[in-house]
Amino acid sequence: MAKFRGAIVVDTEHCKGCGVCVPACPSQVIGLAEEVNSKGYHYSFMANPEACTGCANCSIVCPDGVITVYKVKLEV
Amino acid sequence: MDIKEIIKPENLVYKKTGLMTDNPLSYCPGCGHGTAHRLLMEVVDELGIVEDTIGVAPVGCSVLAYDFMNVDMQGAAHGRAPAVATGIKRCWPDKYVFTYQGDGDLAAIGTAETIHACNRGENITIIFINNGIYGMTGGQMAPTTLPGMRTTTSPYGREVEMMGNPLKITELIAQLPGVHYVTRHAVHTPRAVRKTKKAIFKAFEVQKEKKGLSFIEIVSNCNSGWKMEPVASNIWMEDNMFPFYELGDIKIDGQLVTK
Numbered sequence: 055m056a057k058f059r060g061a062i063v064v065d066t067e068h069c070k071g072c073g074v075c076v077p078a079c080p081s082q083v084i085g086l087a088e089e090v091n092s093k094g095y096h097y098s099f100m101a102n103p104e105a106c107t108g109c110a111n112c113s114i115v116c117p118d119g120v121i122t123v124y125k126v127k128l129e130v
Numbered sequence: 131m132d133i134k135e136i137i138k139p140e141n142l143v144y145k146k147t148g149l150m151t152d153n154p155l156s157y158c159p160g161c162g163h164g165t166a167h168r169l170l171m172e173v174v175d176e177l178g179i180v181e182d183t184i185g186v187a188p189v190g191c192s193v194l195a196y197d198f199m200n201v202d203m204q205g206a207a208h209g210r211a212p213a214v215a216t217g218i219k220r221c222w223p224d225k226y227v228f229t230y231q232g233d234g235d236l237a238a239i240g241t242a243e244t245i246h247a248c249n250r251g252e253n254i255t256i257i258f259i260n261n262g263i264y265g266m267t268g269g270q271m272a273p274t275t276l277p278g279m280r281t282t283t284s285p286y287g288r289e290v291e292m293m294g295n296p297l298k299i300t301e302l303i304a305q306l307p308g309v310h311y312v313t314r315h316a317v318h319t320p321r322a323v324r325k326t327k328k329a330i331f332k333a334f335e336v337q338k339e340k341k342g343l344s345f346i347e348i349v350s351n352c353n354s355g356w357k358m359e360p361v362a363s364n365i366w367m368e369d370n371m372f373p374f375y376e377l378g379d380i381k382i383d384g385q386l387v388t389k
Contacts, residue, residue, distance in 0.1 A: 059131055059136055060143070061136040068154050072159035072160030072353075073160070073360060074361060076361070095159065108136075110143050114165075115165060115317070115320055115323055116165070117155070117163070118154070118164050119147075119150060122144065123145075124143060126131070126135075126136050126141050
């Protein structure tokens with residue numbers, strides 16, 4: 055079976071840290087950062103980047119549309 | 131494999147549609163409005179009807195919808211979006227016209243306009259965001275507020291004897307002969323978002339075929355008004371809102387769905 059690796063890029067300045075993406079991720083990749091952005095929100099980031107499969111579940115539930123998703127197919 | 135090797139333009143799977151402007155959304159963190167806006171614009175983008183789409187922005191939290199949606203928009207008086215949309219659609223029958231309204235706007239202040247536009251069977255699409263509260267003005271009780279739900283104007287919970295029963299306006303509208311497609315969805319999980327997007331696609335198709343009005347209710351959270359954290363409010367919504375406002379199709383192709 056082909057395996058996929060993914061990665062997300064969060065627009066940290068526009069992320070409001072609502073955390074809706076955290077339970078939406080089936081691989082528990084996303085966490086909320088200790089640091090804050092200029093508005094004081096704990097933005098989301100890839101806490102466990104190895105597990106990301108690029109399924110895009112986080113980005114389709116993100117109310118602010120700040121998550122961009124990339125995916126590659128790994129040759130086995 | 132390094133993350134930098136994955137993040138390349140050719141590996142892109144998902145990004146925010148270009149029909150959403152770069153203005154930061156004015157909604158509270160975790161509010162379903164942002165997701166609903168984006169879904170609507172994704173559908174318009176994928177159908178390739180950008181030049182032919184006209185939206186009507188209401189009064190309420192989504193009053194600034196025209197700042198975020200990069201299509202032609204028209205403002206309307208509180209609750210009167212279906213009336214304005216009727217006028218636009220009758221002037222330009224081949225354009226796609228949608229209204230985007232909240233529950234205070236559609237189910238309280240604009241009940242008359244909503245019901246009559248639906249009964250006349252105008253070929254428009256109504257997107258109805260139901261969060262059971264007046265969000266923008268500070269969380270007052272709306273007609274759609276659940277029994278026992280605390281709001282700033284029902285601080286001990288909504289008492290049905292004194293304040294009346296919640297209004298299921300979507301079921302009410304489904305009875306009208308002019309309405310072709312009525313459905314209720316949510317935008318809090320990936321699965322729900324995908325279903326909602328399909329429903330919006332169908333609504334625009336109904337409008338294209340000039341079959342009648344299409345009405346989509348999106349049950350959403352109002353975490354600020356409900357005084358909860360975003361994720362907790364979504365769980366509360368699943369536990370309390372969904373048993374009362376059951377998700378699913380209510381009327382398809384002009385026929386009521388029997389359950």
